[in-house]
Amino acid sequence: MNEIKKTYKNYVGGKYVRSESGKTFRIELKNDFYEVPLTSRKDIRDAVVAAKKGFNDWQKLTPYNKTQVLYRLSEMLEGNFETYQQILQDAGLTKAKASDDIHKALDSLIWYAGMADKWEQMTGNLNPVSGDFFNISHQEALGVVFTLNSNEQSLNKLLLNMLPALTTGCSVISFNEDNSILALKLAEDINNSDLPGGALNIMSGKFELLIDDVSNHVEITAMAIYKEITIKEKTIIRQNASKSLKRIFVNPPTSGLEALLPFIDTKTVWHPKGR
């Protein structure tokens, strides 16, 4: 039988798109190879526009609603268990390891889904100031976050690289290299999970080609680097970031409350008490 082979595309602003450049790069897996988009500078700029809108729409959902959307993503994922298993096996994992990884991914997703409506109770508080004032510190999502994901062939790692920022209400541009097939497959489940378009964008490419464009973009508020990169690359990123005081996080934690802390800003509001 002549099989129909899927073309994987970037997922930006809730739509599947090719690179405007028309360029692709090849990912060879054990049994198959794919041509995936080689994201261009213009694609990044378009993604930021989409992510800005996505941030607006995602952030304004109630925390309860965010929890349900993330939970729905786990429902979608579970339904495609075998497809993920196949991709992971094709990427070199044993069947057992692949299955274990997907179970872990589902557990991570459940953990973060339940966190979306709780983290603020752990990060915010009243401050016992001297004097008759009501004084409260609470947290808000930073904005558009670019994540450079780990190259590891792991659905769990992939999710753990995007969920911390997403759970706080940030929109995410999730950038992938060697694990692009897995990531672009995940985009299909994201599309079915009721996340507002642009809240979570999945792209494939070579980061080294875009390092300046991403780190110079003033509307990307923060970058989280989950992949091992060289000192030279870190230096370039942080030098560019300094022009607009972009927040740069290299290997931030991926579990616990600590994982969310990089992606929030504290807002403190004072009001006098009186009659």
Add this chain to the structure above:
Amino acid sequence: MNNWEYAESVESTSIVNIEKKYGIFIDGKFQTANSKKFIKTVSPSTEELLSSVTVGNKNDINDAVESAKEGLKIWTKFSGTERAKYLFKLARLIQERSREFAVLESIDGGKPIKESRDFDLPQVAANFFYFAGWADKLELSWNTKGLKPYGIVGQIIPWNFPLLMLSWKVAPALATGNVVILKPAESTPLTALLFAELCQEVGLPPGVFNLVTGDGTTGAALVQHPDISKIAFTGSTAVGKYIQNETAERDIGLTLELGGKAANIVFNDAAIDQAVEGVVNGIFFNQGHVCCAGSRLVLQEDIHDEFVSKLEKRMQSLRLGNPLDKNTDIGAINSKDQLDKISKLVNEGIEEGGSIFQTECELPQNGFWFKPTLFTNAQPSYRIAREEIFGPVLTTLTFRTPEEAIEISNNTEYGLSAGIWTEKGSKILWVADRLQAGVIWANTFNKFDPSSPFGGYKESGFGREGGRHGLLSYLKVQ
């Protein structure tokens, strides 16, 4: 007819003792620096020479780092409770010598004694008390054992609240188990030097607190030293960007408290007289040398005329003059450089088309002074409406709808603070949710407390100082 003129009431300076020359504080004692370069520190209210302080160089920073390494060895062995005891003792000593510090601060920096005595010093002591108590509760603070001190922390502080900024930096750093190398501002080093004496007095182990005075070159040497694992800086956005760029090669912690151009929004349903008072306090407190100063008055159009007339009347009652006079509201501008900068921006405001109002008052013959100034008829594009002036200059912009007020207020690269004046509770919360600022004062302004986190959004920097959140600036997640 009654004579309502104030009688002068000048605080005595006999309580302070200023040395002719100061060395640097390393290994728990004052030493002669490697650098033979000195800068003169003058009183901005009289231009009188106060003292000469060392301009620390690279070798001095190297020495400070070696001292800090030894200090860290000892400090790390102490339990949290032991660290707390030192900080509590420092807090007590500051309270005991509070008047001396206040007078010195006003002489060296030009701020009114009523502010250094009633605001700066009480806050300084409170900061040490507050963070002392955290030293043995760090695991409880964020419910995790995964937080560890950075080690050697470099701290660079500004001239607007010299000792208060020292306390904001030093207290949490020491409480969390770090050791400190502090570089005070070049125009206001004297209270930091006096603080070093207190560290000796409480027997703080040598090397835990190190002080290297100097200018920008000293700060740069501190920032560039490879063994510093955390930099905490308060100052201009331009220098903040320089620091992020300069440290790009290193995986270090950064806290940057930078500039601001805060909107103080007054709605037509505000308690007008209270709002006038708050707006005046928001911009003229400490001569407007405040990063979170409410320097943009964002006024609802239909109350513009009434509000401005009340504001001008209130401004006229501000007393400008000798910082050591207890009646003084507006002291001296901190330095000649700063005065020139303010004058330049104000002249540009006039050229661009703003209407200027300045209070009628006599400026002292010597020293650096600037009259309280209000601009009306300004456009959001004017430099006086966009750039941080860091002086007693308020620029008025008007709006019609709450949405427009938000847009004007957020239309800046800064995001440090903001003010909201309305009697309607739901409007306060609606506006507060939409303002991009780290600190929001509703129906009040310029309130500070050690337990209340302070710090900005956007290009006003990152990290928080104060409160439980301030601990995270000195603890890295493992």
